[in-house]
Amino acid sequence: MNDINSNNIIEVKNLVKEFKGLRAVDDITFSVKENEIFGFLGPNGAGKTTTINIICTLLSKTSGEVTLCGHNIARERNKIRNCIGMVFQDPSLDDRLTALENLYFHGLLYNIPRRTLKERSEEVLKMVNLSSRKNNLVMTYSGGMKRRLEIARGLLHYPKILFLDEPTLGLDPQTRNKIWDYIIKLKKSKNITIFLTSHYMEETEICDRIAIIDEGKIIALDTPDNLKNTIGGDIITILSEENVKLKKYIKEITGSDVHDAKEGEIRFEIKDSSSFIPKFIKNSPVKILSISARKPTLNDVFLDLTGREIREENVSARDNIRSRMMGRMRH
């Protein structure tokens, strides 16, 4: 599938991570090409963050091989650290410092000379539209501003790869869109590879390629369009008076499997929905209360592969504890 791999900036082979007998990452293999946006898509607890933490040298692996920018993760950690930028799922800014100070400390740790550091700080702040607030304490920032500042900080040392772990988690839809705008802009303006994770299906469509990950395994890896093409056409959802009978009828005329969907609806896939629907309604043996057709989304791909939906409001117990603790620690 992958051409001979000189332009692969990340290569992961048979990566396994076990926590006390639990396989959080279960033998995954993939590679990321230079200058692409690569997405990890999957529900909470699928192993996305664990994989990222291993790749960015925060966590040790149980077994497998990982190479970044040509450096082996087990032996050349500092070289890898120099070539990656990181935006964490949980904010890791110092909220008692100003935006400029946060960038200043970050730059010092990467040994950026002071003059260069000043110029670059202004540059990255401008990019995320925070120049006017650069001397304000981060405490006074909104969630979206914080995330933007973290992206700016991740870019300050000109990394070859930028990791974004759930960059839009906990933000309102409008702010989420803005963050994606920055990410797209970034990809256009800079020579950079972006590796991101998300459990918001639609958002990952900006990726060049997506790996769908579930229970520690990669269950599909392709471009968003190809993934959606694996679904046999459009998705049709129907609410009827007699589902059992209707299901049988649909199976007979289309040959495709019919599934139960939410709120008593049934759903199936069909190639050409616009000519199918009028005929179908006319001939249906059961009264149809409502019918809708739409193009498949990545959510449908996930549903198709796993039989489950990725629920967006799925906050795990750990996340709950975490947010409570953060409240306690930070007042």
Added chain:
Amino acid sequence: MKKELIGVYTIWLRDIKRYFRDKPRIIGSFAQPILFLFVLGTGIASSLTFGGGGGGGYLDFMFPGIVGMTVLFTSFFSAMSIVWDREFGFLREVLVTPISRTSIVAGKLLGGSTIAMIQGTIILLFSPLLKIPITFVIFFKVIGIMFLVAMTIATLGIVLASVIKSMQAFQVITNFLLMPMFFLSGALFPLNNTVKWMNVVARINPLSYGIDAMRTVILNNPALQLYPLWLDIVVLASVTVVMSILGAVLFSRQD
């Protein structure tokens, strides 16, 4: 090498900046020692005849102990902040930078110790109220001792922070280690004429030597001195060296 030193400096500077921006913390952190000194101390002093010897009253005896207490709590909590910093905050960011784990530990140690020293100095400035004369020479000696004690305790904190990863365990450590260490250090009452087991525990408690050094330097009263000053310094320095090596090793382990 230069890169690592800049790293240590950065971590240190960040802790100091944060400290000075956190006004409630500054006020809160000397409210407790003042309460101990002027409420608990005055209360105890007026209801008991102090048998510690040496002529001075109980408040005199207690004062170096309270300076020590301030240093103890401040440096311990600063070092332990690694626990939540790693989980929730800034430290995660630092851990992906190309700075060695040893430099991060060193920066944290120096940061925590500097803050503890500043806090201790604030308490020391109350000495005129107790009519304890502090000359310039004594002042600088105390600063030196405070820094040494702060380093000892902070290294201990780092070692514990590298081993425990949860906030619950942190509470347990505060109650079962930190408080006993404080009570059995000679800060609040003399340890040479208590029951035997207390005496034994006090001898293996590194803080006892810190409090003893503090008392020796501040009061300069041989009757209240348990060990020679050089012994105090040797014990504190040795514990610091051993614990910082252990801390650096433990902290560098990957999960």
